[in-house]
Amino acid sequence: xxxxxxxxxxxxxxxxxxxxxxxxxxxxxxxxxxxxxxxxxxxxxxxxxxxxxxxxxxxxxxxxxxxxxxxxxxxxxxxxxxxxxxxxxxxxxxxxxxxxxxxxxxxxxxxxxxxxxxxxxxxxxxxxxxxxxxxxxxxxxxxxxxxxxxxxxxxxxxxxxxxxxxxxxxxxxxxxxxxxxxxxxxxxxxxxxxxxxxxxxxxxxxxxxxxxxxxxxxxxxxxxxxxxxxxxxxxxxxxxxxxxxxxxxxxxxxxxxxxxxxxxxxxxxxxxxxxxxxxxxxxxxxxxxxxxxxxxxxxxxxxxxxxxxxxxxxxxxxxxxxxxxxxxxxxxxxxxxxxxxxxxxxxxxxxxxxxxxxxxxxxxxxxxxxxxxxxxxxxxxxxxxxxxxxxxxxxxxxxxxxxxxxxxxxxxxxxxxxxxxxxxxxxxxxxxxxxxxxxxxxxxxxxxxxxxxxxxxxxxxxxxxxxxxxxxxxxxxxxxxxx
Amino acid sequence: xxxxxxxxxxxxxxxxxxxxxxxxxxxxxxxxxxxxxxxxxxxxxxxxxxxxxxxxxxxxxxxxxxxxxxxxxxxxxxxxxxxxxxxxxxxxxxxxxxxxxxxxxxxxxxxxxxxxxxxxxxxxxxxxxxxxxxxxxxxxxxxxxxxxxxxxxxxxxxxxxxxxxxxxxxxxxxxxxxxxxxxxxxxxxxxxxxxxxxxxxxxxxxxxxxxxxxxxxxxxxxxxxxxxxxxxxxxxxxxxxxxxxxxxxxxxxxxxxxxxxxxxxxxxxxxxxxxxxxxxxxxxxxxxxxxxxxxxxxxxxxxxxxxxxxxxxxxxxxxxxxxxxxxxxxxxxxxxxxxxxxxxxxxxxxxxxxxxxxxxxxxxxxxxxxxxxxxxxxxxxxxxxxxxxxxxxxxxxxxxxxxxxxxxxxxxxxxxxxxxxxxxxxxxxxxxxxxxxxxxxxxxxxxxxxxxxxxxxxxxxxxxxxxxxxxxxxxxxxxxxxxxxxx
Numbered sequence: 001x002x003x004x005x006x007x008x009x010x011x012x013x014x015x016x017x018x019x020x021x022x023x024x025x026x027x028x029x030x031x032x033x034x035x036x037x038x039x040x041x042x043x044x045x046x047x048x049x050x051x052x053x054x055x056x057x058x059x060x061x062x063x064x065x066x067x068x069x070x071x072x073x074x075x076x077x078x079x080x081x082x083x084x085x086x087x088x089x090x091x092x093x094x095x096x097x098x099x100x101x102x103x104x105x106x107x108x109x110x111x112x113x114x115x116x117x118x119x120x121x122x123x124x125x126x127x128x129x130x131x132x133x134x135x136x137x138x139x140x141x142x143x144x145x146x147x148x149x150x151x152x153x154x155x156x157x158x159x160x161x162x163x164x165x166x167x168x169x170x171x172x173x174x175x176x177x178x179x180x181x182x183x184x185x186x187x188x189x190x191x192x193x194x195x196x197x198x199x200x201x202x203x204x205x206x207x208x209x210x211x212x213x214x215x216x217x218x219x220x221x222x223x224x225x226x227x228x229x230x231x232x233x234x235x236x237x238x239x240x241x242x243x244x245x246x247x248x249x250x251x252x253x254x255x256x257x258x259x260x261x262x263x264x265x266x267x268x269x270x271x272x273x274x275x276x277x278x279x280x281x282x283x284x285x286x287x288x289x290x291x292x293x294x295x296x297x298x299x300x301x302x303x304x305x306x307x308x309x310x311x312x313x314x315x316x317x318x319x320x321x322x323x324x325x326x327x328x329x330x331x332x333x334x335x336x337x338x339x340x341x342x343x344x345x346x347x348x349x350x351x352x353x354x355x356x357x358x359x360x361x362x363x364x365x366x367x368x369x370x371x372x373x374x375x376x377x378x379x380x381x382x383x384x385x386x387x388x389x390x391x392x393x394x395x396x397x398x399x400x401x402x403x404x405x406x407x408x409x410x411x412x413x414x415x416x417x418x419x420x421x422x423x424x425x426x427x428x429x430x431x432x433x434x435x436x437x438x439x440x441x442x443x444x445x446x447x448x449x450x451x452x453x454x455x456x457x458x459x460x461x462x463x464x465x466x467x468x469x470x471x472x473x474x475x476x477x478x479x480x481x482x483x
Numbered sequence: 484x485x486x487x488x489x490x491x492x493x494x495x496x497x498x499x500x501x502x503x504x505x506x507x508x509x510x511x512x513x514x515x516x517x518x519x520x521x522x523x524x525x526x527x528x529x530x531x532x533x534x535x536x537x538x539x540x541x542x543x544x545x546x547x548x549x550x551x552x553x554x555x556x557x558x559x560x561x562x563x564x565x566x567x568x569x570x571x572x573x574x575x576x577x578x579x580x581x582x583x584x585x586x587x588x589x590x591x592x593x594x595x596x597x598x599x600x601x602x603x604x605x606x607x608x609x610x611x612x613x614x615x616x617x618x619x620x621x622x623x624x625x626x627x628x629x630x631x632x633x634x635x636x637x638x639x640x641x642x643x644x645x646x647x648x649x650x651x652x653x654x655x656x657x658x659x660x661x662x663x664x665x666x667x668x669x670x671x672x673x674x675x676x677x678x679x680x681x682x683x684x685x686x687x688x689x690x691x692x693x694x695x696x697x698x699x700x701x702x703x704x705x706x707x708x709x710x711x712x713x714x715x716x717x718x719x720x721x722x723x724x725x726x727x728x729x730x731x732x733x734x735x736x737x738x739x740x741x742x743x744x745x746x747x748x749x750x751x752x753x754x755x756x757x758x759x760x761x762x763x764x765x766x767x768x769x770x771x772x773x774x775x776x777x778x779x780x781x782x783x784x785x786x787x788x789x790x791x792x793x794x795x796x797x798x799x800x801x802x803x804x805x806x807x808x809x810x811x812x813x814x815x816x817x818x819x820x821x822x823x824x825x826x827x828x829x830x831x832x833x834x835x836x837x838x839x840x841x842x843x844x845x846x847x848x849x850x851x852x853x854x855x856x857x858x859x860x861x862x863x864x865x866x867x868x869x870x871x872x873x874x875x876x877x878x879x880x881x882x883x884x885x886x887x888x889x890x891x892x893x894x895x896x897x898x899x900x901x902x903x904x905x906x907x908x909x910x911x912x913x914x915x916x917x918x919x920x921x922x923x924x925x926x927x928x929x930x931x932x933x934x935x936x937x938x939x940x941x942x943x944x945x946x947x948x949x950x951x952x953x954x955x956x957x958x959x960x961x962x963x964x965x966x967x968x969x970x
Contacts, residue, residue: 004745034805
């Protein structure tokens with residue numbers, strides 16, 4: 001009997017041992033897999049258990065947190081939601097995050113290891129760091145000026161500081177209130193469905209994620225290519241161009257909206273926005289030269305992050321000569337984001353040097369102690385300073401005497417280029433009004449801001465829609481802040 | 484023959500009438516010190532929950548501590564005077580387990596403001612300790628129980644059959660609802676049936692061991708004595724099918740096989756038992772939809788997630804254990820409430836696993852091991868087979884129960900509804916566990932108490948008749964080795 005009792009005891013301890021081994025299996029070996037299961041709500045509960053870090057504009061938070069009292073406790077709140085939605089994006093308990101809320105999520109949620117002094121100690125003690133703060137480069141005055149200028153019309157504005165690449169304004173219109181997506185429940189689901197189904201697509205970030213045919217604003221790039229290739233050496237010399245221009249290899253005649261384009265000089269053609277002159281120049285520079293110049297300004301770059309990804313602007317690399325000619329005037333398949341065209345203006349204003357744009361100045365912890373500095377991207381010389389100077393002269397001429405007169409700001413030197421891009425089947429859609437410009441102080445020659453404005457469907461007669469009429473005043477309002 | 488029996492046989496002359504061993508220390512002081520520790524640990528847990536959740540010491544901390552401490556002290560005093568040689572580890576282990584259970588239930592009450600279970604559990608614990616005290620006070624000698632073996636069996640059957648008349652709750656017919664109270668009579672039946680098994684096998688163990696055919700090296704039991712075994716198996720399967728209570732059925736059968744093996748020392752019984760259990764489990768697992776779904780859930784705990792229905796209860800339990808990791812989240816800081824239904828009863832171990840981690844869970848298992856181990860130790864020291872078998876049965880009860888429910892909620896075996904001893908919410912369970920502790924206290928008291936000289940020399944005779952005879956003394960008599968030892 002004693003042997004039987006001992007065996008039974010040994011068997012009981014084997015059972016307990018099996019339990020211990022199994023506990024170790026579940027709690028150590030399988031733990032990571034179970035923790036990561038999408039059906040495990042613990043990650044979400046921990047994530048929303050503390051207020052989310054703030055996004056700051058000019059040192060003041062534009063986001064906050066609201067205590068919902070629910071299981072997922074803190075919901076995102078926005079101080080000026082529609083104004084900053086193209087910058088912050090949304091942070092939703094149901095639908096995830098977008099834009100800065102997405103790109104800087106580890107910092108804002110407090111999970112970024114840089115926020116902790118001893119990350120391993122935090123893991124051991126299960127301490128959650130309070131969310132860090134993201135300081136943006138946005139200038140609130142420019143942001144407001146751009147937002148007010150668009151006034152609910154479909155369009156976008158991007159403004160950058162030419163020398164540094166800091167994004168000063170990033171506006172998309174019509175906008176939306178990201179706060180309605182913050183929580184969870186049927187109201188949030190309804191808002192999500194409504195916003196996604198809306199015809200104006202308010203959640204589309206038109207400044208970063210939408211490409212438009214750049215139209216005549218692309219003539220800056222074509223002019224740069226013509227000057228850099230040596231095809232044009234003197235911007236005041238006649239270019240020996242016919243009007244109308246027969247597209248190479250086709251029977252299509254390309255005309256002009258403006259007069260006096262036959263044999264115009266580059267500067268005159270730029271001021272009057274002569275399609276014939278620039279189409280011919282594009283053809284003469286050729287596909288390789290045009291594509292190379294476009295690429296140097298940032299076209300066809302899929303890797304641009306600000307830190308949110310920017311839709312790549314497009315310039316075809318396989319075209320026949322007629323298509324190259326059309327692409328050179330910003331038509332055919334050429335497409336650019338407003339941010340891309342602001343980069344073009346910034347490179348011209350900055351003596352041919354392009355600094356890739358960025359949106360985050362620095363990241364601090366909850367107490368304001370710096371955790372990470374901004375990206376400080378490398379500046380590239382994309383065109384010769386001499387070419388840049390010639391382009392500046394032509395752009396100043398547009399604002400002084402041409403279609404961009406409404407962009408002039410007293411006390412600043414402003415250069416610009418209007419554009420009216422046709423789109424749709426047989427070009428029947430309402431044209432897009434473009435304006436790109438830059439401003440510099442008269443005394444220091446320091447370029448203060450480069451702006452790109454696009455207005456999609458100005459509610460006006462087709463003939464009346466032009467970059468000069470609708471887009472230039474908005475750019476002017478933004479640049480006037482920099483005075 | 485065991486080493487110990489040999490040593491005793493060599494060292495003692497059969498005719499020596501003096502006490503066989505020097506009197507043991509009563510060790511009541513150790514018990515008291517351990518009890519103080521057990522109560523303090525429980526109160527600490529209570530305070531930690533309050534600090535973690537409300538950032539303040541919970542209001543009832545003093546009352547809770549005083550209540551638990553008072554119960555422990557009362558039990559200690561009764562043991563000191565009525566079972567002075569009882570094992571000093573049994574009572575503190577039980578108090579600590581019960582105290583931790585109360586802390587965990589109190590902690591889970593915070594997640595369900597409309598449903599407070601801790602006060603009721605404290606009330607049931609009080610009833611349990613009171614019954615424990617009553618048993619220690621009134622039961623002069625555990626051998627009295629042997630006389631009531633068949634009464635126990637009848638009562639146990641009655642208790643097990645009674646819930647069939649009541650409506651099923653959550654798929655199992657194991658509850659009786661009376662005047663606002665719900666009882667699980669199957670819990671009490673476990674102790675009664677263990678008493679019956681111990682008594683029956685103490686009387687018939689020899690017949691079971693020594694009759695029957697030999698096939699090769701294996702001796703099969705004779706058909707005549709096989710009858711009751713098959714009857715027990717049939718009853719447990721009936722309970723399973725009629726009440727859909729896999730846990731009780733498993734426990735019931737497990738205890739019987741264990742006691743059969745201890746009583747006869749024949750491994751053949753284990754083989755037969757395992758075979759019958761396997762056949763029964765396989766048949767019920769495929770035929771009974773309720774049990775079948777449990778088996779499915781065990782094999783694929785995350786099937787619901789893949790099917791888009793979200794995490795099932797077992798998946799949520801596994802998530803809770805995983806979230807605990809090695810050191811746990813800390814009391815009050817886990818999210819085991821996501822398990823939902825039955826989180827305070829069947830799944831209470833998940834809260835322990837999440838908030839105390841693998842470390843805390845290991846400590847908890849060590850506590851159960853102590854309780855069970857001290858039970859087996861008492862069984863070893865018994866002078867009579869009934870005492871030994873009773874102690875083995877009472878120790879095996881919590882051991883099997885812990886394995887079945889802990890293995891179930893951790894995905895080791897299919898989940899069966901069963902209470903974690905002392906930890907889980909449930910009045911019937913906690914009361915039954917205190918009765919088990921009371922009986923173990925009594926039995927261990929007998930194992931360790933110095934024996935009157937008359938018993939030391941009373942030897943010889945078949946142990947079926949001479950169940951009063953101390954095993955050690957019989958070995959010391961130098962006769963033929965006891966049939967149960969050394970084979």
